[in-house]
Amino acid sequence: MDVSAPPQPPPPEEAPPPPWRAARLVVPEADASATSQVAVYLVAVYAVGLVTWAIDVLWPGVVLAAVLGGGAVVAATVPGVRRQFRHAPGLVLGPILAVGLLVLLGVLSAVTGMGGLFGPVGAMACLAAGAFVVGLDWCDVARLRAVPVLAGLPVVLVSLSDQGPMLVFSLGWLALAVLALWSLECDQRAAYVDVRALGPAATDGGDVGSRDLAGALLVAMAIGLLFAFSASMPSCSLSLPGTDRISLPSVGERLDLSRYGFRLDGDLPEIDHEGVPYRLHTTPSGHMILEDLRTGERYPVFQEGDLLVARDRNGEVVAVFRPVDGDPPDDAAPSEPRDWSGPLRVLGVLLAVGALTALAWWLWRRRRPPAPPSSRAWAEQQVRRLDRLGDRHGEGRRAAETVACHTRRLAAGPLPDERLPEVGRVLSDALFGPNPPTMATRLWVEQVIDQVTEAHPAPGRRERRRRASTTLTGPPPSSGA
Amino acid sequence: VDRLESRVHLKRSGITGGLVVLGLVAGLIGLLADGRPQMAVGAAVLTAVVVDALAAHFTVASVQLGLHGPPEAVAGEPTEWVLHPRGVRRPVVVSPAVMPRSPRALVRADVPALVTLPPTPRGLVHQVALDVTATGPVGLYQAGRRVIVPLATPLAVGPARWPVAVEWPRPRAVGFGLTQGAPLGDDLVRSIRPYTRGDERRRIHWRSTAHHGRLMVREHDGTGVVAVRVLVEPGTTGPQGDYATGMAATIADEALARGWLVQLVTADRGHAGPASPAPTNPFKAPHPVVVPAGPVATTTRAERVTSTRAVSHQLATAAQGPLLAPPWPGLTCHVSPAGVRWT
Numbered sequence: 001m002d003v004s005a006p007p008q009p010p011p012p013e014e015a016p017p018p019p020w021r022a023a024r025l026v027v028p029e030a031d032a033s034a035t036s037q038v039a040v041y042l043v044a045v046y047a048v049g050l051v052t053w054a055i056d057v058l059w060p061g062v063v064l065a066a067v068l069g070g071g072a073v074v075a076a077t078v079p080g081v082r083r084q085f086r087h088a089p090g091l092v093l094g095p096i097l098a099v100g101l102l103v104l105l106g107v108l109s110a111v112t113g114m115g116g117l118f119g120p121v122g123a124m125a126c127l128a129a130g131a132f133v134v135g136l137d138w139c140d141v142a143r144l145r146a147v148p149v150l151a152g153l154p155v156v157l158v159s160l161s162d163q164g165p166m167l168v169f170s171l172g173w174l175a176l177a178v179l180a181l182w183s184l185e186c187d188q189r190a191a192y193v194d195v196r197a198l199g200p201a202a203t204d205g206g207d208v209g210s211r212d213l214a215g216a217l218l219v220a221m222a223i224g225l226l227f228a229f230s231a232s233m234p235s236c237s238l239s240l241p242g243t244d245r246i247s248l249p250s251v252g253e254r255l256d257l258s259r260y261g262f263r264l265d266g267d268l269p270e271i272d273h274e275g276v277p278y279r280l281h282t283t284p285s286g287h288m289i290l291e292d293l294r295t296g297e298r299y300p301v302f303q304e305g306d307l308l309v310a311r312d313r314n315g316e317v318v319a320v321f322r323p324v325d326g327d328p329p330d331d332a333a334p335s336e337p338r339d340w341s342g343p344l345r346v347l348g349v350l351l352a353v354g355a356l357t358a359l360a361w362w363l364w365r366r367r368r369p370p371a372p373p374s375s376r377a378w379a380e381q382q383v384r385r386l387d388r389l390g391d392r393h394g395e396g397r398r399a400a401e402t403v404a405c406h407t408r409r410l411a412a413g414p415l416p417d418e419r420l421p422e423v424g425r426v427l428s429d430a431l432f433g434p435n436p437p438t439m440a441t442r443l444w445v446e447q448v449i450d451q452v453t454e455a456h457p458a459p460g461r462r463e464r465r466r467r468a469s470t471t472l473t474g475p476p477p478s479s480g481a
Numbered sequence: 482v483d484r485l486e487s488r489v490h491l492k493r494s495g496i497t498g499g500l501v502v503l504g505l506v507a508g509l510i511g512l513l514a515d516g517r518p519q520m521a522v523g524a525a526v527l528t529a530v531v532v533d534a535l536a537a538h539f540t541v542a543s544v545q546l547g548l549h550g551p552p553e554a555v556a557g558e559p560t561e562w563v564l565h566p567r568g569v570r571r572p573v574v575v576s577p578a579v580m581p582r583s584p585r586a587l588v589r590a591d592v593p594a595l596v597t598l599p600p601t602p603r604g605l606v607h608q609v610a611l612d613v614t615a616t617g618p619v620g621l622y623q624a625g626r627r628v629i630v631p632l633a634t635p636l637a638v639g640p641a642r643w644p645v646a647v648e649w650p651r652p653r654a655v656g657f658g659l660t661q662g663a664p665l666g667d668d669l670v671r672s673i674r675p676y677t678r679g680d681e682r683r684r685i686h687w688r689s690t691a692h693h694g695r696l697m698v699r700e701h702d703g704t705g706v707v708a709v710r711v712l713v714e715p716g717t718t719g720p721q722g723d724y725a726t727g728m729a730a731t732i733a734d735e736a737l738a739r740g741w742l743v744q745l746v747t748a749d750r751g752h753a754g755p756a757s758p759a760p761t762n763p764f765k766a767p768h769p770v771v772v773p774a775g776p777v778a779t780t781t782r783a784e785r786v787t788s789t790r791a792v793s794h795q796l797a798t799a800a801q802g803p804l805l806a807p808p809w810p811g812l813t814c815h816v817s818p819a820g821v822r823w824t
Contacts, residue, residue, distance in 0.1 A: 149499045156507045159518040166518040174525050178619055185620035189572055192587035195594035212618030219532050224525025433719060434602050
């Protein structure tokens, strides 16, 4: 007894889609929380503020901070703004826009002869436009992570100016940067899917991030400070004999003790103040200590404005040393040309390091062999070749047509080669199957496509027109019809 | 169960290089210009990078994973597994080492949890490779380790049931026995049910019809045994083979539901597990976890199946090959990609 089932539908096309959310198959793209956005904004504003403070012009910093914040607010409130930055981040587009506007403004001012166009206000407007664009892309965690790092560069450069408590400023940036990066990392973790716990979850899971942050901050800052102070410690002696200029962290080389009447002919500076002989010592950390030569008592000396003030342990003033001439020498004296040798030396070293790094990178990229394409990439490449081949013969792959069906259609049509359906099957397996094709199979497929391409050159315009007309008008009626 | 684990690998994030360069530049400037702020920033930045990498490394190094899977699985459908993590100090991300990358689940504590593993093709799963990754406190480094959990019993991934319109042949008994749904005899009245089109008129139960006010018919159980043999020829591997085995599974399940005796005949390439490859870098190529049915089988399995699970287990490793089975007195059904044929 033979009972056959009715014809079955082809399986691949009508298979029910598995209940598997394809959107979750990639690493989640996390959105920055409001806290993270504010933290990153603070880091950026901190760097801008330091720069403007260093150049002693504050209004550009205020404008840039306001515009950047405005852009971020617009991005957070107006839906659809983020879609404009799918292909390029705002951190790239903003500077490009600013530089482009600056160049355009310069060209316009040169052509029209209106030099006022390229003034501070015009340049500031260009920079503000760039900052606004940067602020518009202020939502993605992966992109915001670059902001604290980029903000570190101006902080380091500004710290070279050696004005004010630069150590505090620099470590302030570091603290803000670590805080922002930690907050962004928390947002990234929150984007993952939590496993479905079968028991009670840990109650202190939310404190892990805080412990992370505190530990990282403490360790980093402690080691940084330790290294900084230990690396700049000149010696372990209690004093620096034979020096006429004492270096302090805050005043550097500018403190000239001879201005205050100290005698510098001995090993240590000495002075007679109100009939009491004193000697000035320097601690390894750079602090000055005044020693009463009669009693041997020692008092710390502080620079308060233009004065050197010695105080006892209760804070009472013991002695006050004023400049002998009474006038601040820095203001009264003619300004000396600034010594640029140090920054130029640093710049030269940086350029050399950068050039060496670029050279090493270029050599590494040059020697590294090209990575072998993965199975899927290879298959997609071959499918594109087949698509182009089909297009040249007027049999391009239709929408929703599988590769196997396309190769079968090509073999039955303009490219009569019996190996093409097998090529389609191999490519389909390579695209969607569990096992990648072997190298021999890859070579065979490429060889078949090459041979088919050579054996069937693309038809000329006349031939294509003839085929099109044949397709439109249908086959010619037979004579017997 | 023995576990194979790779060493801990580290991967930099996108900003780590920039941060290291910044720290080096700051430190260099500090050394050249004797600037304490620059040296402090440089040392602190580099320390933060090192601390982040160490934190990520030790987070991953301490994690141990156990895995308990389902008794069976269906090709093309995700499966639920129970994950037993141990040594989780900070949040770690667990993901199956398969391609395409599957959802990554965040594990925050040593609590058993359900995880979903991605669909697998038909075959036997001898081991499951999981990638355990963790980031440092500020996400500058990502540490990862690949953990391979061999399964004590290989998980059989059977075919998905494929709906097939079968014209069932008239059953014939091959022996005596009390079997539910057997066609012979009217010895045992099983139940009364409403009349449906096609029921024989002689099975109408008039007393129940009068009681319910509508036509009711008797259902009987006979004492004969109907046996059916399903010969499966999947053809090539891939969708075609899944289609044929899916139809065979549907037919076998329906025959079992009818109370028939079902024998499944498949060509099988055996159950020997593959040599387990060493776990590799979790940030690179995935780990092969599924052994698909081979193209050519060497042995014939002719076994009586009594449950849908047994059907799935046998069809998981069915492959194309010669079917050498002893004579069969009952119905025989040939299932191949071309369709279903009864003899």
